[in-house]
Amino acid sequence: MITNLSKGRPTIRKGATAEFLGHLWFALSALVVVVLLVLVYYFVGSQSFQTFTQSHISPADFFLSSNWDAQNHLGISYFIIGSLSLVLLSLVFAVPISLAVAVFISEIAPKWLKYPLLRAIELFLGIPSVIFGLFGLIVIVPLIRNFLNLIAGGIFYNGYGLVPAAVVVTFMILPTVATIAYDAMQAVPRELREGSYALGATRRQTISKVLIPAAGPGIMTGVILGIARALGETVAVAFVIGNSQHLPFGLSNYFPYLYIGPTSALTTQLLFNFKEATVGSPLYNALWTISFVLLVISAILVAVSRAFAAKRIY
Amino acid sequence: MATDTAKFSIKDLDLWYGESQALKKITFDIQPNTITALIGPSGCGKSTFLRQLNRMNDLIDSVKVQGSVLYDGLDILNDCDVIELRQKVGMVFQKPNPFPMSIYDNVAYGPRLHGLATGKKRHRALDEIVERSLVHAALFDEVKDRMHKSALGLSGGQQQRLCIARVLAVEPDVLLMDEPTSALDPISTAKIESLLDDLKKQYTIVIVTHNMQQAGRVSDATGFFLTGEMVEFGKTDDIFFNPKDSRTESYISGRFG
Amino acid sequence: MNSKKAPKTANQRHQRELKRDQHHAVIHWLVTGFVLLVLLYIIGYTFAAGFKNLSLNFFISSDFDRGIAPQLFNTFYILILSMIPMLLIGISAAVYIVEYAKQGTMLKILRFATETLSSVPSIIIGLLGFLLFVTNFGQGPRWEFSRLAGALTLAILNLPWMMRTAEDALRAVPASLREASYALGATKLQTIFRTVLPAAIPGLMTGALIVSGRVIGETAALIYTSGVAGSSNGWFNFNLIHVPGDTLAVHIYTLFADNPTPAAQQGQTATAVVLIALVLGVNLLGRFFERRLTKRFSGE
Known part of the structure; x- marks a missing residue:
């Protein structure tokens, strides 16, 4: 259409080059994130296989053995158990509490309280993990130590381990899960709530039988994000988990007959051991394998979260 | 019309959304086993009025109400348990709002809430309630083979009849309908209209409608609302063919709204 | 669905539901209040513990x-x-x-x-x-x-x-x-x-x-x-x-x-x-x- 106009007007052609270069620059910038993702997987992946190819550790032994000795033998099963139990216990605490907070803000809180509360919860999204770790170290650990020793009637527990780690992680992921759950509940149309109330349902019945099921897939994406953060959290957990090569829990001779002492997660092992690993040593390779395990689990979590997101109705 | 036989007796009902008054001194009676249509232009307060009869307006924070609404002689604005009231006074909404669950569970929702199916054979009893309600809402034949499929897969008209069945399942006494056919195609609308005639034998029906032909076709009595006031209330034939108020006449003849 | 102590009459059932509804609201107030208190406590405690150690020297040393x-x-x-x-x-x-x-x-x-x-x-x-x-x-x-x-x-x-x-x-x-x-x-x-x-x-x-x-x-x-x-x-x-x-x-x-x-x-x-x-x-x-x-x- 503008060919007639553009004839004899070289500015347009100059502009066309600029348009092309602009397009190219923006497209290349967008590709950076793809390149970075490939880099992460390529480097972590290729390094991680050297545990089995270069250091000749059998995969079965590596994943199933519980003996972790930087010089002689490398088995990570206790750390896997540590990480999984940390995630599970954190979820047991965090999911009901986050849901309650989300339900409160979305359905129960009086109007004047809603938005201040939401803003307050959102502010905690930004608090650095090292602050949560420090708080765990100077408040939660002594609290749990005193409490357990009071129950057991002596000094048997130093307070470090799975429980304080799960408490710290709970308060870290709670704002995330609660705000996403809140958004999911807000997306449920008002008509659905009215339909339930009009049938003579109480608010409790409407929330538990209509609202939460309807918001379910959206809530689940929040929970999955919480799992991913709990699994990947390093520093806050390192402050309180105790960093020992033991199972997170076990039997004890003393009341309450359950040992919940110092243990480790996959991430804290990375943090504490990497400085000691010389490049190319079995320990160094093993740490990359641990990283790869974490990477694969987070990728699976992303996939699950996307599946839930696709199931969202509202 | 004598007040003591009325299903609803409304007297001097005022309603405010915050500062703005949405209903002004509404006064009239609704007779049992009739269909009462409420007509008027958008924003005239007819839906707000309807939502006051089962106190759905309670869900809106800023609403303030004055006056009295008697339901079977009971003052439902002050001396009443809303939860119980809403079981007796069911409501069908403008947009079909099935819950995101199976057809069966949608209909069974109310009976389960209120424990309507009890005893040893409560599963059988619940099945019967669901079937009866669906039959009554003229939907059973269309859905009997997919009772446990999601209700969101139904067409708009089917969804609306499901919502009617869902209300019938809690064994109400009154049906409030807020423009129940405005989101539907003409065939679905016709199905629901013929259903109404059948339902009125058992229930008292109050229907808000935009569609004046619909009001004329289905209702026994009609009330005309304008800017929060009830301009005129009477037998449908009188309202349509013999309006007393000039504003009613203008509206009926299509001059505004 | 029904708990063991199933109420006998519709009215009993209804009263129970109203009670439950009240408890439900109270629990949500308490949980949210607790969460907010803990989160504020985390910040408040850190400030209380750390503030007294702040000095000009702390920033320039x-x-x-x-x-x-x-x-x-x-x-x-x-x-x-x-x-x-x-x-x-x-x-x-x-x-x-x-x-x-x-x-x-x-x-x-x-x-x-x-x-x-x-x-x-x-x-x-x-x-x-x-x-x-x-x-x-x-x-x-x-x-x-x-x-x-x-x-x-x-x-x-x-x-x-x-x-x-x-x-x-x-x-x-x-x-x-x-x-x-x-x-x-x-x-x-x-x-x-x-x-x-x-x-x-x-x-x-x-x-x-x-x-x-x-x-x-x-x-x-x-x-x-x-x-x-x-x-x-x-x-x-x-x-x-x-x-x-x-x-x-x-x-x-x-x-x-x-x-x-x-x-x-x-x-x-x-x-x-x-x-x-x-x-x-x-x-x-x-x-x-x-x-x-x-x-x-x-x-x-």
Whole structure:
């Protein structure tokens, strides 16, 4: 259409080059994130296989053995158990509490309280993990130590381990899960709530039988994000988990007959051991394998979260 | 019309959304086993009025109400348990709002809430309630083979009849309908209209409608609302063919709204 | 469905439901109140413990146990170094996603990549940073533990977040503005630079500030890239690749990891106060721009 106009007007052609270069620059910038993702997987992946190819550790032994000795033998099963139990216990605490907070803000809180509360919860999204770790170290650990020793009637527990780690992680992921759950509940149309109330349902019945099921897939994406953060959290957990090569829990001779002492997660092992690993040593390779395990689990979590997101109705 | 036989007796009902008054001194009676249509232009307060009869307006924070609404002689604005009231006074909404669950569970929702199916054979009893309600809402034949499929897969008209069945399942006494056919195609609308005639034998029906032909076709009595006031209330034939108020006449003849 | 003590009459059942409804509301008030109290307690406790250890000397001393001058400098230096590439690439990528990309495979790949990259634990991005920047892919040294290594690692870690917030900011610009620009004969590039980006500035500021908060607070990704060393001497220089630099957040971790002495614990809580104040300040500033943005487009 503008060919007639553009004839004899070289500015347009100059502009066309600029348009092309602009397009190219923006497209290349967008590709950076793809390149970075490939880099992460390529480097972590290729390094991680050297545990089995270069250091000749059998995969079965590596994943199933519980003996972790930087010089002689490398088995990570206790750390896997540590990480999984940390995630599970954190979820047991965090999911009901986050849901309650989300339900409160979305359905129960009086109007004047809603938005201040939401803003307050959102502010905690930004608090650095090292602050949560420090708080765990100077408040939660002594609290749990005193409490357990009071129950057991002596000094048997130093307070470090799975429980304080799960408490710290709970308060870290709670704002995330609660705000996403809140958004999911807000997306449920008002008509659905009215339909339930009009049938003579109480608010409790409407929330538990209509609202939460309807918001379910959206809530689940929040929970999955919480799992991913709990699994990947390093520093806050390192402050309180105790960093020992033991199972997170076990039997004890003393009341309450359950040992919940110092243990480790996959991430804290990375943090504490990497400085000691010389490049190319079995320990160094093993740490990359641990990283790869974490990477694969987070990728699976992303996939699950996307599946839930696709199931969202509202 | 004598007040003591009325299903609803409304007297001097005022309603405010915050500062703005949405209903002004509404006064009239609704007779049992009739269909009462409420007509008027958008924003005239007819839906707000309807939502006051089962106190759905309670869900809106800023609403303030004055006056009295008697339901079977009971003052439902002050001396009443809303939860119980809403079981007796069911409501069908403008947009079909099935819950995101199976057809069966949608209909069974109310009976389960209120424990309507009890005893040893409560599963059988619940099945019967669901079937009866669906039959009554003229939907059973269309859905009997997919009772446990999601209700969101139904067409708009089917969804609306499901919502009617869902209300019938809690064994109400009154049906409030807020423009129940405005989101539907003409065939679905016709199905629901013929259903109404059948339902009125058992229930008292109050229907808000935009569609004046619909009001004329289905209702026994009609009330005309304008800017929060009830301009005129009477037998449908009188309202349509013999309006007393000039504003009613203008509206009926299509001059505004 | 029915509990063991099933009520006999409809009225009993009804009364039970009303009771339950009340309990339900009370429980939710209590739980939310408890959560808010704990979260406030975390901040309040840290402030109460750390505030008394703050002094002017604490801000200007470079002694490991007694001051945070090097850490303050490193925090801001690394923040600026990481924000430059992140803003440039992040905003450009968001421009591509919002203004150029069509619904389809390319957009799907980009979504998948940003989501997956943002789910990678930060310690792993830190180890990757070590591999890429501190060592030469693990084959001998490249740079040393250095502030540039830390900054680039943080840029990788937060790029997905920067892209997401920038995308939100660009999408908040009304389509009518773009149409108006095209209708005046502007090219796409002119529309982007003269209309869309200027209009998105408050939103982009919000995004940049929220990401800054994450950069300031990050610890795990820095421990093996910019290092944990707080060199007491010669920290005030802009050397990019030969001088390690611990940030405030890393400092709190280091004080913990190096066998905490009472002096170190005082330093920890005092540093924590400064860190919380910085992060909250940055986030509140972000919210301020967010409000300005809403006002601008809603015309209030």
